[in-house]
Amino acid sequence: MASSIINNNHKSSLPASPQAHAIQQEVLESVILIVDDDELHCQMISIILTQDGFKNLHFANDGRQALKMAIELNPDMIILDILMPNIDGLEVCRQLREMKHFRTIPIIAHTIKKKPEDRAEIYDAGATDIFPKPVSEREVQNRVYMHLKYARMVKDLKQYHTRLTRDLEIAHSMQNALLPEVSQLEYILASHGLDIDYHYESTSELGGDFWGIDVIDDDQLLVYITDFSGHGIASALNTFRLHTLISNYQLSRLGKSSSPAERLKLLNRTLHGLLPVEQFATMLCGIIDLKKDTFTYASAASTTPLKLTVGTQEVISLDPTGFPLGMIADATYENHVVPFRKGELIFLYSDVLTESLDHTGQMIGDDFFLEMCKQTSGNLTDDQVFLNRLMKGFDAKVVRPLPDDLTAITLKRL
Amino acid sequence: MEYQIDVTDNKFEAKLSEKITFSDLDGFREMVRRMVESHSKDNIVDLSDVEFIDSAGLGMLLLVRDEISKISSHLTLKSPQGQVQRMFTVARFDQMFDIETG
Numbered sequence: 001m002a003s004s005i006i007n008n009n010h011k012s013s014l015p016a017s018p019q020a021h022a023i024q025q026e027v028l029e030s031v032i033l034i035v036d037d038d039e040l041h042c043q044m045i046s047i048i049l050t051q052d053g054f055k056n057l058h059f060a061n062d063g064r065q066a067l068k069m070a071i072e073l074n075p076d077m078i079i080l081d082i083l084m085p086n087i088d089g090l091e092v093c094r095q096l097r098e099m100k101h102f103r104t105i106p107i108i109a110h111t112i113k114k115k116p117e118d119r120a121e122i123y124d125a126g127a128t129d130i131f132p133k134p135v136s137e138r139e140v141q142n143r144v145y146m147h148l149k150y151a152r153m154v155k156d157l158k159q160y161h162t163r164l165t166r167d168l169e170i171a172h173s174m175q176n177a178l179l180p181e182v183s184q185l186e187y188i189l190a191s192h193g194l195d196i197d198y199h200y201e202s203t204s205e206l207g208g209d210f211w212g213i214d215v216i217d218d219d220q221l222l223v224y225i226t227d228f229s230g231h232g233i234a235s236a237l238n239t240f241r242l243h244t245l246i247s248n249y250q251l252s253r254l255g256k257s258s259s260p261a262e263r264l265k266l267l268n269r270t271l272h273g274l275l276p277v278e279q280f281a282t283m284l285c286g287i288i289d290l291k292k293d294t295f296t297y298a299s300a301a302s303t304t305p306l307k308l309t310v311g312t313q314e315v316i317s318l319d320p321t322g323f324p325l326g327m328i329a330d331a332t333y334e335n336h337v338v339p340f341r342k343g344e345l346i347f348l349y350s351d352v353l354t355e356s357l358d359h360t361g362q363m364i365g366d367d368f369f370l371e372m373c374k375q376t377s378g379n380l381t382d383d384q385v386f387l388n389r390l391m392k393g394f395d396a397k398v399v400r401p402l403p404d405d406l407t408a409i410t411l412k413r414l
Numbered sequence: 415m416e417y418q419i420d421v422t423d424n425k426f427e428a429k430l431s432e433k434i435t436f437s438d439l440d441g442f443r444e445m446v447r448r449m450v451e452s453h454s455k456d457n458i459v460d461l462s463d464v465e466f467i468d469s470a471g472l473g474m475l476l477l478v479r480d481e482i483s484k485i486s487s488h489l490t491l492k493s494p495q496g497q498v499q500r501m502f503t504v505a506r507f508d509q510m511f512d513i514e515t516g
Contacts, residue, residue: 229469278473
């Protein structure tokens with residue numbers, strides 16, 4: 001047979017990049033199983049592929065041997081004759097495709113069958129491609145290379161996807177670790193008579209939500225909720241930045257005595273130096289004073305905080321106005337003081353509660369959300385759990401998956 | 415988000431519509447690029463047909479503000495409505511942008 005080497009596209013010039021070169025080397029090391037009852041055909045393909053630089057060629061003479069060798073060798077590609085004694089190529093193909101391991105490897109039928117219905121049957125059996133007999137040197141080289149390269153790229157992509165999924169899961173659990181622990185909430189319930197309920201749901205993407213509560217002294221507690229603009233990795237990394245800033249500030253000498261507005265001012269100034277222009281965080285920061293029966297808060301464009309008494313329809317919207325954190329260098333914030341007495345509840349939440357879509361495609365919106373809170377509270381007795389009931393109503397209303405992380409916290413004075 | 419651009423002597427006006435959210439970042443950057451390349455003295459972002467903006471969308475407006483100030487041109491946000499108007503109030507955008515109401 002003719003043995004002149006034909007320059008193929010993939011070998012005619014130097015690879016475009018080191019990466020392309022690496023792929024070419026890997027492709028040439030692929031394990032290829034060639035199945036044909038005609039020894040001569042096996043040899044012809046072998047010569048063609050050897051010329052091309054393939055080294056790992058193996059041969060089977062019938063269907064039974066092909067199945068056995070496929071399992072033993074775990075090849076990267078199978079070139080398969082169709083008309084063979086014992087088990088024919090169609091059956092080999094079907095049986096291989098039933099095995100999980102061989103579901104996606106390229107199987108190329110090598111056959112004299114030319115009729116469209118025969119070709120359709122071969123594809124139905126699971127073949128990736130068909131080489132017509134008699135063999136064409138250039139076609140075999142090009143298509144073998146193309147299918148192996150493609151399979152290699154799909155494999156890389158799957159590995160990348162698996163790695164990324166695992167990384168995202170780790171990042172999720174790290175973000176979860178920023179949230180207060182149950183033991184801390186139980187401690188605050190016992191020490192300060194503040195009953196804290198919270199609901200947190202993360203999306204498949206990384207979000208930028210978190211919240212925290214800290215004991216300032218026997219009478220005062222600091223609470224905050226924050227959300228970074230956008231989502232994804234940048235937003236998630238920013239939550240760690242901000243968490244570190246908040247923690248450091250808490251530990252500093254100033255940390256104990258600052259007002260919410262002073263805290264926001266400082267966080268804003270630091271974040272402004274760190275963040276790119278289009279990124280920012282919204283935040284609500286408040287101090288609960290049990291002795292004075294007050295809630296003093298400052299807002300950096302947070303969602304509207306609500307204050308209510310469970311069992312009544314009286315729900316008060318607090319003022320969320322204020323520059324988002326990181327937007328302008330010298331922003332200042334305003335402290336607001338509202339009464340916060342025993343029996344009252346403060347509700348803080350992330351914007352997904354008002355920005356989710358309902359079953360008709362309408363956004364829930366601030367007004368409807370406020371109405372939902374009023375109705376929920378009005379329909380409860382004062383010892384029932386507000387947040388639980390509200391989330392049930394929300395679940396019945398919205399279409400999932402949610403567009404962003406969900407954080408909802410209620411702080412009830414007992 | 416959809417947008418239409420109208421350029422007349424020294425005025426670049428982009429009329430945005432629908433929603434401005436996280437997923438519009440690429441389209442928005444493209445719009446900003448065209449605005450900057452037009453070298454117009456007056457740049458207007460018409461928001462009258464925008465029904466919703468999320469926090470990422472606010473971030474994009476900050477991006478335009480930044481790009482336009484770099485080339486010493488002027489930027490006006492025109493006619494925010496409904497939820498967009500509320501977001502502007504909450505985030506104090508009136509103190510950071512020239513906003514033309516109407």
